[in-house]
Each structure stands twice: as C-alpha cells, then as structure tokens.
Amino acid sequence: MQLDKHADYIAAYGSKKDDYEYTLSEYLRMSGIYWGLTVMDLMGQLPRMNRQEIIDFIKACQHECGGLSASIGHDPHLLYTLSAVQILCLYDNVDALDVDKVVEYIKGLQQENGSFAGDKWGEIDTRFSFCAVATLALLGKMDSINVDKAVEFVLSCMNFDGGFGCRPGSESHAGQIYCCSGFLSLTGQLHQVNADLLGWWLCERQLPSGGLNGRPEKLPDVCYSWWVLASLKIIGRIHWIDKAKLRSFILACQDEETGGFADRPGDMVDPFHTLFGIAGLSLLGDEQIKPVNPVLCMPEDVLQRRDLQPDLLS
Amino acid sequence: MAESEEEVDVLVQRVVKDITNAFKKNPNIDEIGVIPCPEARYNRSPIVLVENKLGVESWCVKFLLPYVHNKLLLHRQRKHWLDREALADITCTLLLLNPDFTTAWNVRKELLQCGALSPEKDLYLGKLALTKFPKSPETWIHRRWVLQQILRQFSAAGRGRKHQHQQPDAERSQRPSEHLARTLHQEMKVCSDAACRYPSNYNAWSHRIWVLQHMANGNVKVFHDELSSMRFWVSMHVSDHSGFHYRQFLLKELITEISQTPASTTTTSSPQHQCSTVPSSSPPPHPDHDQANGELSGAEAAGEEEKQLGPTTVLQLFHQEVELCSDLIQSFPGHETLWSHRRHVYYLWHHWRGEHQQHCGSNGGGEPDRLNNGDPGLLKACAPSPASEGGAAGESVNGQRHVGDAMEVDGASLPNPRDSKRLKRGVLPPSTPALPAEHSFVSGILDSCSNPEQRRFALAYRKWLDTVIGHQP
Numbered sequence: 001m002q003l004d005k006h007a008d009y010i011a012a013y014g015s016k017k018d019d020y021e022y023t024l025s026e027y028l029r030m031s032g033i034y035w036g037l038t039v040m041d042l043m044g045q046l047p048r049m050n051r052q053e054i055i056d057f058i059k060a061c062q063h064e065c066g067g068l069s070a071s072i073g074h075d076p077h078l079l080y081t082l083s084a085v086q087i088l089c090l091y092d093n094v095d096a097l098d099v100d101k102v103v104e105y106i107k108g109l110q111q112e113n114g115s116f117a118g119d120k121w122g123e124i125d126t127r128f129s130f131c132a133v134a135t136l137a138l139l140g141k142m143d144s145i146n147v148d149k150a151v152e153f154v155l156s157c158m159n160f161d162g163g164f165g166c167r168p169g170s171e172s173h174a175g176q177i178y179c180c181s182g183f184l185s186l187t188g189q190l191h192q193v194n195a196d197l198l199g200w201w202l203c204e205r206q207l208p209s210g211g212l213n214g215r216p217e218k219l220p221d222v223c224y225s226w227w228v229l230a231s232l233k234i235i236g237r238i239h240w241i242d243k244a245k246l247r248s249f250i251l252a253c254q255d256e257e258t259g260g261f262a263d264r265p266g267d268m269v270d271p272f273h274t275l276f277g278i279a280g281l282s283l284l285g286d287e288q289i290k291p292v293n294p295v296l297c298m299p300e301d302v303l304q305r306r307d308l309q310p311d312l313l314s
Numbered sequence: 315m316a317e318s319e320e321e322v323d324v325l326v327q328r329v330v331k332d333i334t335n336a337f338k339k340n341p342n343i344d345e346i347g348v349i350p351c352p353e354a355r356y357n358r359s360p361i362v363l364v365e366n367k368l369g370v371e372s373w374c375v376k377f378l379l380p381y382v383h384n385k386l387l388l389h390r391q392r393k394h395w396l397d398r399e400a401l402a403d404i405t406c407t408l409l410l411l412n413p414d415f416t417t418a419w420n421v422r423k424e425l426l427q428c429g430a431l432s433p434e435k436d437l438y439l440g441k442l443a444l445t446k447f448p449k450s451p452e453t454w455i456h457r458r459w460v461l462q463q464i465l466r467q468f469s470a471a472g473r474g475r476k477h478q479h480q481q482p483d484a485e486r487s488q489r490p491s492e493h494l495a496r497t498l499h500q501e502m503k504v505c506s507d508a509a510c511r512y513p514s515n516y517n518a519w520s521h522r523i524w525v526l527q528h529m530a531n532g533n534v535k536v537f538h539d540e541l542s543s544m545r546f547w548v549s550m551h552v553s554d555h556s557g558f559h560y561r562q563f564l565l566k567e568l569i570t571e572i573s574q575t576p577a578s579t580t581t582t583s584s585p586q587h588q589c590s591t592v593p594s595s596s597p598p599p600h601p602d603h604d605q606a607n608g609e610l611s612g613a614e615a616a617g618e619e620e621k622q623l624g625p626t627t628v629l630q631l632f633h634q635e636v637e638l639c640s641d642l643i644q645s646f647p648g649h650e651t652l653w654s655h656r657r658h659v660y661y662l663w664h665h666w667r668g669e670h671q672q673h674c675g676s677n678g679g680g681e682p683d684r685l686n687n688g689d690p691g692l693l694k695a696c697a698p699s700p701a702s703e704g705g706a707a708g709e710s711v712n713g714q715r716h717v718g719d720a721m722e723v724d725g726a727s728l729p730n731p732r733d734s735k736r737l738k739r740g741v742l743p744p745s746t747p748a749l750p751a752e753h754s755f756v757s758g759i760l761d762s763c764s765n766p767e768q769r770r771f772a773l774a775y776r777k778w779l780d781t782v783i784g785h786q787p
Contacts, residue, residue, distance in 0.1 A: 020376040023383050027415045027452075073387035074417045121423060122462070123455045160661050169527065169566075170520050171559040197782065204774070216650040217553045218514060 001251060001281070002259060003288060006274055007045040009259030010036045013271055029071040030061065030080040032271060034087050039275040041090055041299050042282060042290045055096050058084050065108075066101030067119070077119045078109060078131040085135050089302055094139065103141045106132050114149030125166045126157050130179035133186045134296055137308060142186070151189050154180050162197030174205060174214035178227040181234045182295045185310040190235065195313055199237030202228050210245030211264065221263045222253045226276035229283050230294035236313035243284050250277050250284075326381045329374060332361035333410070334403045336368055343368045345445045346410050348375060368442075370411070379411050386418060398430040406439060409453075413443035419456040426463065433460045433467075441504050444518075448511035454521045461501070465528065468494060494529065501525045502540070506547070509557065519556035523563050537568045541631075545638060552646045558655040565635060565659065569628055569666055625670060632666075635659050640755065648767030653775050660752060664783055752779055 013036060014022070025032060033054060040046045061068045061084065067076030068084040081102060088094045109117045109132065116128040129150055136142045156168045157180065163172025164180035177198070184190050205212045205228045211220025212228045225246060232238040252265040253273065260269030261277030275297075282292040291300040295310040303309065337343060344366045351371035354360065360371035370378070382404050388394035389401070396404065402425060405418045412418075422439075425431040440457045443450060501522070508518035530536040541564045548557045636659060643652045756779075759772045 018376075019380045023380045024412055026383070027412075027417065069417075073391045075390075075420050077416065118455075121420065121459050123458065160658065160665075166520055167524065169523055169563055171516065171556055173516060215514065215516075216555045216654045218555070 001286070001288065002254060002256060003043050005256070005259030006254075006261070006278065007040060007043050007048065007259075009269065010040055010271060010274060011045070011048045026071050027074060028080075029074075030058075030068065030083040030087075031070065033057075034083040035271045035275040037087055037090050038298060039271070039278050041302070042275075042278050042292060044290065046090065051091055054087065055091060055093055058087060059096055062097055062101070065120075066098065066103070066105030068097075068102075075119065076105070078106065078116065078128050078135075079118065081105065082131040082135045085138050086296070086298060089138055089298065089306060092302075092305060099139055099141075103136065103139065103144050106135060107144050110145050110150065111153075112149075114146060114151070114153035116150070126154055126164060126176050126183070127166065127179045129154050130183045133183055137186045137310070138296070138306060140306075147187050151184070151187055151192075154183050155189075155192055158192075161201050162194045162199075163201050171215070172201065174202070174212075174224050174227040174231070177202070178231045181231045182310075185234050185295045185312065188311060190311050190313050193235055193313070195235040195237060199232060199235055199240055202232050202235075202237070203240040206241055206246065210242065210247075210249035212241075212246065212249075219264065220249065222250055222261055222273045222280065223263065223276040225250055225280040226283075226297070229280050230297065233283055233294040234312055238283070247281065247284050247286075250280050253277055322377050322381060325374070326378055329360060329370075329378055330382065330403050330407050332359045333368075333370075333407050336361055336363045337406075339363065340366065342366050343442065346370075346442050347446055348372050368410075375411060378407070382408050383412075383415070386421065390417065390421070398425060398428075401425060402431060409439060409443055410446075413440075413447050413450040413453045416452050419452055423456070423459060426460070433464050436460045437500070444504065444508045445511070448508040448515055449517050451517055454517045457504075457521065458524060461497070461525070461528070464497060498525065498529050498536070501529075509547075509551075509554070513551070514554050514556045516556055519560050522560060526563075526567075532571055534568060534571050537564050537571070540564055541568065549638075549642060552642055552649045553651050555651045555654065558651055559658075561635070562655070562658040562662070565631060566662055568631060569662065572624065572628055573666070573669065628666060628670075632659070632663050636663075643759070643768075647763055647765040648771070650767075650771055653771040656775060657778055660779075660783070749779065749783065 037046060037049055037054070040049055057072070058068070060072050061070070061074075061076075061080070063069060063076040065076060067078070068081045069076045070080045074080075084097070085094065085102070088096055106116075109119070109128070111117060111124065115124045115126075116132045117124055118128045118131075132145065133142060133147075133150065136144060154164070157164045157166070157170065157176075159165060159172045161172055164176045165171050165173060166176050170176070181190075181193065181198075184193060204216070205214065205224065207213060207220050209220055211222070212224045213220050214224045214227065229238065229241065229246070232241060249265075250261070253261045253263070253267075254277070255262060255269045258269060260271070261273045262269045263273050278289055279292045279297055282289040283294060292298070293300050293303050293310070294312070296303060296308075340363060343363070346368045347370075349362060349369040349371045351360070351373055354371070354373050360374035362369040362371065385394065385396070386401075386404055386408060389396045401421055405421050405425075408415055408418045409422075422431060422436055426433060426436065437457065437460055440453045440460075443453050447453065502525070505518045505522040505525070509515050512518070526536065526540070541561065544557070544561060544564075548554065548561060551557050636656075639652060639656050639659060643649070643656070646652065753776065756772050756776045760769060763769065763772075
C-alpha cells in the first residue's frame, strides 16, 4: 500500500485541475473538501492542507438561513451543511459558524411525518435524515428536533429484506442502508434493526473478486466497500465478510503511479474513492491508518474530542 | 487558438443564443449530446441541429461551461444582473452540460414561481438532460418538485370548479384528468427511457414509484396496467434489480388495495383524489365514455372491475408472478436478481396468506359465494375459521416481525393447535407457492442445472426459505 502517494495525490488535487473539470464538480465542493481532508487526517497528513483558507471558505458558504452551500454563491443544502460541520470538527473550529443558525436551519427542514427535506425545496430522502442527526450530533444539539418522529419515518423505510431505501416503498440500497444504520445508531435505536437479516443482505454484496456492490448484480465499487462495511460494523456483523478478499480488492483499486483509488481496478482515481478505500482499509484493521468511526466516517480521535461515541451493535 | 476574455465572452454569448434559437426552431428536439470535435472550423457555430438531435461540438464546451457557470453565480451573489430571459437561457445551457448543478435548477424553480417559465418547459429540459445523463439525481429531484407544482394547480382547479355557476361542462371537467393522465404517461415514458439507458437505474425507478404514489395513489387499474406492460421489459432485462423491485412495489400495492375491502371501490371516491388521481393509465379516455361523469367515469369503470376483484385476483397475480419468475430463472441461469425477486414475491405471498386467513375468518357467509366462482382450492384453504392469525391485521410487509410467522398448510406437523385446523382444509392448487413447492423448485434447479452461479443462488434461496420463512422466534 502506498500511503505517501495517496497523500501526495490529495494534496495536489485542485491545484492541477483544469477549469472545466473543477467547474463540473463545484456543486459538491464542500463534500469534496471533506473527502480530501478526512482521508489526509486518517493518514496523519492533515497539516499539509490549507486550514485557514478552508475555514474562510466555509464561513463564506453560510447563508442567512443558517444552512451551508457547497461553494460560494451556490444554494444551501443539508448535504453541505453536514460536510462543513465535519470539516470544522477535523479542525476543531466549529465556532467559525453561527451554530444556533445551523441548528435552526436543520430544525426547519423536518417535516410533519418526521422526515427531512434536503433544502427549502422539499425533496425527502433518508439520506437527509442522516445528515440532519449527524450534524446535530456533532454540534451536541440533537434535542432540537423531534427525534421520535424522525425515527418513525426512517423505520417506515425499512424493507422486508431488512434493508432501507430512500423513501417508504423504495428499493434497498447499500448507501441508504448506511445512512439509516448511522441514523439509528446516532438516535440510539439500533435495536430496531433486524441485524441478522440485514447483515445477511449486506454480506451477500461480496462478490467472487472480494469487492462489494451496492445491490444484487451490480458491479463492485470501492465506495460500497465503505457503505456496506461500515453498515456491517454498526450492526455488529463485520465478521460475516471475507476481510482478506475485500482488502485485496481495495488495494487493487489503487493507482500506483498517480496515487489515489478508483471505483474498481484500472479506472480513473478520484478523492471520493480514495477516502472510502482508505476508510475501508481502516475498518478492516490496517494499522498504518488511523481508526475510522463507521457511523460518521471521521477519525475516531476527532470524535473523542467532541465526546461523541455513537452506539454499535455487538 | 488563444482566446482573450472578450473573445470568450462574445463566443459564449453567441453559443447560448444559438442553443436558444435551436429550441425555437425545433420544439421537438429529443436528444442532446457532445460531438467530438477538437477544433473550431471556419467560424461556424459549435451548435449543430440535425433532425431532432442537438449537438455541441466538444471544443467549445471547456469555454462554455465555466463561463456560463460563473455568470450565473455572479448573478446569484447580486454582482451581475441578468433578466429573466437571460436566466432561462443560461440555466438551460448549463443544465444540458451539467444537470447536477443544483443551484441552476433552483434558479429555474424561482422563475417558475414567478410565472416566467412554465412547468412543462422544465419537464422537457429535464427529459433532454436525461437522454445524456440518465441517472442525474438533481434532474430527478427537480422533476418531482415541478410535478408537485402541477399537482397543486390541478387541486386548485378542482376546488374552483365546484363553484362554477354554469352546468359542469363535460369537456372542461374531463380536461384536468386527461392532462393528468397524459402527464402520468409521460413520466412513465421518461422513466422507461432512462431505465433503458443505464442498467438498474435506481433514480429512474424510484422516481417512477414516487409518481405512482403521488399521481395514481390507490388506482388499481394503473397499477395493474403497469404490471402487465412491464412483463416484457423485465424479461429483456433480467439483471435489472430496480425493474424487478418495481414489480414488487406494484404487486404489494395491488394486494393492499384489493385486500382492504373487496366490496367497495377504493380509487377516486374521495374529493382529494378526484384531481390527483388519473382514472386510467391508457391514453386519454374516449369521449363517448365521459359524457356526464367527466373524471369519474374512469374511476367508476375501475370501481366496477374492483368489485369483482378479490382474493381470486390476488392468487392470480401471485401465480402469474411466480410463473414469470420461474420461467426467467430457468431460461437465464445464474441471475441473482431473479432469485432476489423470487424471495420478495414469496415473502409477499407468505404475508398475504397470513392476513388472508384472518380475513376469510371474519367475513363468514359473505365470502364463499364469491370464492365459489374462483379457484376451488382457495375455497378449501379459506373456510371460515374461528381463530385468526395474531398480529397480522392491516400490517404492511415492512418490519421484521412477520418473518417469524408460522408455516401453514404444508403438511408438516406443527405444535400450534390452530394449525391442525388449517391442515384439514386441504392443499392449495399446485401453482401457488407453498413452501414444499418452493423446495421442490429449488431441488429441480439443482438437479438439472450445472451453472455454478445458478446453483449458488438456488442454495442461497433454500437457506433463505429455511431461515427467514421457516424460522420460529
């Protein structure tokens, strides 16, 4: 494994990007920064990044309503509000934000049925339930929303196979399962999960190559190695996966020349898959990487600083 | 070919205009794409319109996108004024190149709200974007918002109609529901096209489900038609897990609707349904059908069909689905999706049977007459019973509690005294998926098939039957 190469890749990312590519992904820039910084921190290389520039950027992304946007001039959204708070936790500088306003923003997005809209335009998705409680948990403000109702909605998205979809009646999907498992962990409701049933669905994601997919008959993808693996860890069934095979799949997704990880062996690398490759390896027990928290995908030591230890099933 | 800032400015403004004019010239553009073309030639526009296809030459995209992108953001930060028309044109160009740019869709939402854009325009723009970016999450998200605006318009129109002074005009009262039916149809088509363009397209299929939940809620005919029309598609896409999940959704909704109260209609009887539910999924109803009843005629027809629907129909639905699944499993060995589908269908069946025993029991004398017209095996299986299966009333299949339901009518001796009464009722027709039938299906596959993947899935299914269905808590 080539940790130094990966760190170099991330450190240089953005400075070499040409205008077009960078512009294309600006709509998620805050999450992009979170991916880059988190993986650097997991590799012990966070100091190589430009702390002040990033904190100033985040400040410029907080809107009047309290929510944060992906980049300057873009519209605010729960997704980027979470990413911003996660970044500030890495930098131990949460008060760079108007925290009360953030809480108000999130509170205002909760619907009558307990679900959360992603922004003022009203799209409902269990991902947003996770974003809401994760952000509030990091800020220590979970009591500002109706947690019981929020739980009720997420549980209504549980399917017969033990998995979760984006809305009630939707297909089970590893990404949504991660969000819902994380949500139930943060709200102390993991006992509501059928761990054996869900664990089985999750471990059926492992393919002969050792990689994990997100749904039946989909291709393996390093990011699912995170969504699936972290979910298994949360519900206490990580031992149901062939760890050695998964590790070798993840390692095969590295690009030894450029550094970074791709979705599958041979493809182009990007920061997103680099984070989830490294985080996956950490969950599998790689000692060269800092321990990662499976619920929030952040270094455990950062969460200890925030005094946050989300439940895990055993 | 170095461009100064002014040159880029001029070029881009021209390109945006060319795109706008292309749409004006041809309102039937149905596909967009980038034409690989590394260099500009002879001062010609990079916008190419051939028949109904709109292309952008690749050389200009790297100038075009950052320029219009930044222009829009400057406007959003109040640093640069753009009038409504310019905003519409710029966001259109942007979203055809990068439809996940959420803020650009939001700008259009605001234009829609103040009447500068029509909802149909955005449905059209989204449809085009999906031809090139069939997964684009933000495009689907924006689409749902637009549809909600349209639905709100219909509800408002519906309420307004009640206060009309003149006699309800048959034509006028049928127009909203026709429009709604057309919109519903169009959404099904957009979803279908996107599903064809990208395998197991989660976003397209979950949108399709959303549309039915919001525009055809409780409409048995629509669900039924969708189930029929999807048979061929899934047979041609046996790896498409989302496509099969859609069938599971349809089945479950149908079963729920049919099983609720077989003797009454459940579609458009309530006022709020009148405007938000289409009477039929087929093209707008023939005029002669809709004389005085306007939007209710379709519903009445559906209602009439419904009165005859009941447990027999549910059995038929299961039978057909299991048959389809078995055919596909045998024709296309080694597809996890098909086995996953079988689990879902079996689970629905298992759960429905549990509820249905109770339902039969509570309906005493009324039921048997109707059931006599149906499958004799069903009658035997559902003779009135004083006992009822605990805990299953009105429950959805969500939640793990039902996993532990006791087995029924499978010949095994069971400790529960109620179950011996069920054993006396006799055997269900062979086509219905009772547990032993499922086990022999698995054995049949294992005996006849050497495909290692198929064997693996067959064994996994057997294990699932034993563990999840057969499990006693």
